[in-house]
Amino acid sequence: MSEQKLTGAQIVIKALKDQGVDIIFGYPGGAVLPIYDALFQQNDLRHVLVRHEQAAVHAAEGYARSTGKVGCVLVTSGPGATNAVTGLLDALCDSIPLVCLSGQVPTHLIGNDAFQEADTTGITRPCTKHNYLVKDVDNLARTLHEAFYVARSGRPGPVLVDIPKDVQFADGTYVPPAEVKHKTYRPQVKAELARIEEAVELIANAKRPVFYTGGGVINAGPFASKLLTQFVKTTGFPITSTLMGLGAFPASDTQWLGMLGMHGTYEANLAMYECDVMINIGARFDDRVTGKLSAFSPGSKKIHVDIDPSSINKNVAVDIPIVGDCGAVLEDMLRIWKARAKSPDKAALKEWWGKIEGWRARNCLNYNRTESVIKPQYALERLREALRGKDHYITTEVGQHQMWAAQFLPFDQPNRWMTSGGLGTMGYGLPAAIGAQLAHPDAIVVDVSGEASFLMNMQEIGTAVQYRAPVKIFILNNQYMGMVRQWQELLHGSRYSQSYSEALPDFVKLAESWGCVGLRATTVAEVDQVIEKMLAVTDRPCIIDIAVDPRENCFPMIPGGKAHNEILFGPDDSPSDATPEDGMVLV
Amino acid sequence: MENAIEKHTIAVLVDNEPGVLARVIGLFSGRGYNIESLTVAEVNNADHLSRITLVTSGTRMIIEQIKAQLGRLVPVHRVHDLTDEGPSVERELALVKVAGTGDKRIEALRLADIFKAKVVDATLTSFIFELTGTTSQVDDFVGLMTQLGLVEASRTGVVAMSKGPAAF
Numbered sequence: 001m002s003e004q005k006l007t008g009a010q011i012v013i014k015a016l017k018d019q020g021v022d023i024i025f026g027y028p029g030g031a032v033l034p035i036y037d038a039l040f041q042q043n044d045l046r047h048v049l050v051r052h053e054q055a056a057v058h059a060a061e062g063y064a065r066s067t068g069k070v071g072c073v074l075v076t077s078g079p080g081a082t083n084a085v086t087g088l089l090d091a092l093c094d095s096i097p098l099v100c101l102s103g104q105v106p107t108h109l110i111g112n113d114a115f116q117e118a119d120t121t122g123i124t125r126p127c128t129k130h131n132y133l134v135k136d137v138d139n140l141a142r143t144l145h146e147a148f149y150v151a152r153s154g155r156p157g158p159v160l161v162d163i164p165k166d167v168q169f170a171d172g173t174y175v176p177p178a179e180v181k182h183k184t185y186r187p188q189v190k191a192e193l194a195r196i197e198e199a200v201e202l203i204a205n206a207k208r209p210v211f212y213t214g215g216g217v218i219n220a221g222p223f224a225s226k227l228l229t230q231f232v233k234t235t236g237f238p239i240t241s242t243l244m245g246l247g248a249f250p251a252s253d254t255q256w257l258g259m260l261g262m263h264g265t266y267e268a269n270l271a272m273y274e275c276d277v278m279i280n281i282g283a284r285f286d287d288r289v290t291g292k293l294s295a296f297s298p299g300s301k302k303i304h305v306d307i308d309p310s311s312i313n314k315n316v317a318v319d320i321p322i323v324g325d326c327g328a329v330l331e332d333m334l335r336i337w338k339a340r341a342k343s344p345d346k347a348a349l350k351e352w353w354g355k356i357e358g359w360r361a362r363n364c365l366n367y368n369r370t371e372s373v374i375k376p377q378y379a380l381e382r383l384r385e386a387l388r389g390k391d392h393y394i395t396t397e398v399g400q401h402q403m404w405a406a407q408f409l410p411f412d413q414p415n416r417w418m419t420s421g422g423l424g425t426m427g428y429g430l431p432a433a434i435g436a437q438l439a440h441p442d443a444i445v446v447d448v449s450g451e452a453s454f455l456m457n458m459q460e461i462g463t464a465v466q467y468r469a470p471v472k473i474f475i476l477n478n479q480y481m482g483m484v485r486q487w488q489e490l491l492h493g494s495r496y497s498q499s500y501s502e503a504l505p506d507f508v509k510l511a512e513s514w515g516c517v518g519l520r521a522t523t524v525a526e527v528d529q530v531i532e533k534m535l536a537v538t539d540r541p542c543i544i545d546i547a548v549d550p551r552e553n554c555f556p557m558i559p560g561g562k563a564h565n566e567i568l569f570g571p572d573d574s575p576s577d578a579t580p581e582d583g584m585v586l587v
Numbered sequence: 588m589e590n591a592i593e594k595h596t597i598a599v600l601v602d603n604e605p606g607v608l609a610r611v612i613g614l615f616s617g618r619g620y621n622i623e624s625l626t627v628a629e630v631n632n633a634d635h636l637s638r639i640t641l642v643t644s645g646t647r648m649i650i651e652q653i654k655a656q657l658g659r660l661v662p663v664h665r666v667h668d669l670t671d672e673g674p675s676v677e678r679e680l681a682l683v684k685v686a687g688t689g690d691k692r693i694e695a696l697r698l699a700d701i702f703k704a705k706v707v708d709a710t711l712t713s714f715i716f717e718l719t720g721t722t723s724q725v726d727d728f729v730g731l732m733t734q735l736g737l738v739e740a741s742r743t744g745v746v747a748m749s750k751g752p753a754a755f
Contacts, residue, residue: 121606126617130661133605150661183602184664310655313648 029076031103034168055431057087062435078116093422097156129157137172154187191324206277215244216282224327240268247411266364295563397453400482427456560586624744687736
């Protein structure tokens with residue numbers, strides 16, 4: 001092996017290239033100047049300059065979620081690192097593989113309250129899957145390779161590597177990825193066969209089964225989504241999914257019940273409530289999904305497949321826990337199902353589907369179709385029609401528009417839908433869209449947004465313009481923080497405390513000031529026109545300001561502390577008896 | 588029954604690297620678990636491994652969560668629930684300083700003898716006793732000494748090991 005010495009900064013660049021990184025999202029500063037100098041002197045690794053470090057992390061998340069690769073971020077010490085914290089926690093909550101490199105003050109100044117010093121590993125410890133402080137340049141390459149391994153293995157997540165400035169200048173030895181093996185971290189990929197066999201028997205004997213799938217299937221790669229689809233088609237069972245799992249099973253299929261949970265469909269939630277066998281693959285019984293825990297699917301046997309043992313029996317006690325990668329487990333399940341020539345109980349299934357079709361006939365996503373005002377649901381239906389058959393990716397911000405997007409936009413493939421599920425970070429969608437667009441330059445990328453969320457990271461239009469990322473920012477402008485207003489209406493006597501979006505900019509002029517295209521729709525007739533114009537723009541970002549009904553609320557809704565069978569369908573359902581005292585305290 | 592609070596002694600083998608203890612403690616504070624006792628020291632110098640022994644309490648579901656959460660920390664090698672995995676030996680070491688003269692001083696020395704505590708420092712007006720025993724033995728000793736002029740106590744917390752030939 002050649003003993004060629006490289007500087008720490010050169011080692012960083014070489015390690016990233018060897019890890020297959022092609023784009024890194026970042027923002028320079030004093031403590032990372034050596035790395036930026038090394039970036040300047042090469043052409044393989046493309047750096048994308050964001051306008052705020054939080055956005056660098058979200059952009060890397062958008063890149064990672066739309067490609068299945070590890071996203072990469074570079075920030076400076078102190079405020080650079082603390083600005084990245086929200087993004088890191090967002091990636092942790094949604095299990096997104098990222099490596100974030102942060103500069104640090106030189107090792108001899110650490111702990112001295114130096115300029116732009118922060119205890120970055122201390123601050124990010126609970127916000128990352130793992131983090132490192134590299135004090136010796138000879139450990140740098142090994143640590144970086146380990147960071148990528150940890151980020152993508154097992155339940156993926158963000159890993160931070162803090163690199164003091166003197167380490168970036170120092171000469172050290174490079175080791176290639178193949179020579180680095182983590183000492184201990186070996187997540188279990190293949191599950192115990194006995195458990196899978198048990199699960200197959202339970203599935204075969206089910207009378208009222210339902211598949212409940214989540215982001216774990218997406219994270220296991222497109223192959224896992226194919227296997228899931230195959231297994232669900234083989235059994236003929238109904239399937240629902242969490243917000244994070246949309247796209248793993250095609251939404252255009254008749255077995256698809258729609259999303260479940262607080263704003264999920266009636267048929268999905270009732271199927272969960274009344275099922276006798278629940279097959280959870282890669283979901284984590286999140287509180288948005290379960291509602292009132294004591295009344296959650298009371299009569300069912302539960303199978304839970306998850307790569308993270310700590311997800312099992314955390315919120316809901318299950319009957320058959322299976323620790324393993326969703327793809328590997330589905331492969332074994334299908335194989336055993338076929339080998340044992342299993343078939344579902346057709347008669348019971350027919351009766352079960354009959355019941356489900358009855359719930360489906362309730363048409364829970366119906367809304368008041370009117371010509372007098374643009375309903376947000378209508379705008380999304382028109383967007384759906386315009387995108388049909390086109391190669392597209394959707395990101396969202398957080399709030400009502402996010403739930404409507406999940407309800408009204410269908411996903412037939414994985415990795416097409418990116419939204420902040422666990423942390424619920426307003427301002428996620430625009431940078432995530434930029435990350436997805438740079439990974440897929442020829443595809444259509446739409447950030448379904450609200451006017452309040454958009455304002456949280458709108459500086460990133462500058463990034464989109466600079467890198468000619470023609471993202472479409474589809475603002476459902478109701479002049480409110482809509483979800484906050486909805487809760488205030490239902491739970492706080494319509495006292496709209498601080499939820500009105502005062503002093504909004506003219507979004508069309510805002511777009512034009514950046515050299516983007518700005519479009520506005522204020523009447524129902526204009527919606528199709530602006531969508532058509534928006535899709536015609538391919539060389540620059542486009543902001544679409546859609547003036548929607550400011551009073552519209554997102555239904556169906558299961559209020560906090562209520563069970564799946566206590567669903568509100570619309571404004572006519574009385575909110576006064578909707579929420580019990582103990583439910584009020586829930587978020 | 589399911590919600591009964593159980594007390595468990597858990598041994599964790601970790602890489603002795605910066606921040607590892609903060610990770611473990613942060614896990615407990617961040618998720619609202621109890622720590623009743625925690626001890627840590629390097630046990631394998633060549634491989635830089637440390638052993639953490641912690642005593643915690645919670646419902647069965649919480650105890651299982653604690654073990655799963657510990658297990659998913661990257662620098663953790665192994666997690667063993669000594670309370671679940673058959674009989675084990677648990678010991679604690681205490682240094683107990685008692686000040687006084689006359690009858691109380693004599694009684695303190697007499698009780699120390701009964702508890703097989705060693706005198707590791709003596710002046711004309713004080714003793715420091717060293718005692719090794721189970722947590723309840725140490726509790727008892729400290730309780731008695733409190734009435735005889737205890738001025739200071741320092742305890743290591745529990746270290747534990749499963750009985751029999753099997754290794755961790």
